[in-house]
Amino acid sequence: MPEKSSSNVDIFGLLSVDKEAEEKRKQRKELLASTGVKEFFEEGSISIDKRTCWGLECKLCIEKCPTNALYWKTGEVGIVEDLCVYCGACVLCCMVDDCIKVKRIREDGSSERFSKPREIVKLQDKINAKKRLQRVKTIFPTCEAYCERYKP
Ligand code: SF4
Ligand code: SF4
Missing domain, CATH: 3.30.70.20 (Alpha-Beta Plaits)
Incomplete structure (x- = not known):
């Protein structure tokens, strides 16, 4: 009988772990929905x-x-x-x-x-800056569009 290779992967085991994780995620979502958090x-x-x-x-x-x-x-x-x-x-x-x-x-x-509070403030600032940049890019997809809007 051939020896079982150490690289064999237990697909059924992995699937059941995935299923458990998915179930846990679902339960958590329901629990949080009851607190009004979306x-x-x-x-x-x-x-x-x-x-x-x-x-x-x-x-x-x-x-x-x-x-x-x-x-x-x-x-x-x-x-x-x-x-x-x-x-x-x-x-x-x-x-x-x-x-x-x-x-x-x-x-x-x-x-x-x-x-630390200052780490959160810094992080939030970074997130907001990213959002601002995305918004600018939506309004002004090119530099030319920006210059056109603000030309003297
Ligand atoms: S306040 Fe703290 S404990 Fe409460 S949800 Fe936010 S990170 Fe979690
Ligand atoms: S805010 Fe909460 S974790 Fe921080 S010192 Fe007060 S009781 Fe402790």
């Missing part, structure tokens, strides 16, 4: 450093989270990962740098990480 980052991660968090004295992130993904559990801030849309609102309001760490994946596969 657009969100599908993939990402979030963590809170319990050593630096001010916890009970602060709880700002819990107040600001738009999906109630954060909650107060005995002695610390808890996270319901399925409810997190990786928006960064919690990082933006946290008074301790690097306490909340968020990573999110865009549809094109690029990833963004932030753990």
Whole structure:
């Protein structure tokens, strides 16, 4: 009997993993729809450093989270990962740098990480600049079109 090659791929195994992931995505979408959120980052991660968090004295992130993904559990801030849309609102309001760490994946596969308010502001500025440029390109597809509009 021929030996099984180590490069053999378990297609059925992969298909079932895909199916599970798809099912999980669907459930998450439904869960988030109930909170009124329509657009969100599908993939990402979030963590809170319990050593630096001010916890009970602060709880700002819990107040600001738009999906109630954060909650107060005995002695610390808890996270319901399925409810997190990786928006960064919690990082933006946290008074301790690097306490909340968020990573999110865009549809094109690029990833963004932030753990300080200034990183979010910088990132948002970059995103807005990209959107502005796209809008300009729609209105003025060529340099000539731009010059024509603004010629003295
Ligand atoms: S990233 Fe957004 S959705 Fe996730 S916990 Fe922070 S505020 Fe809530
Ligand atoms: S905002 Fe930051 S310091 Fe305050 S409770 Fe949330 S994680 Fe802790």
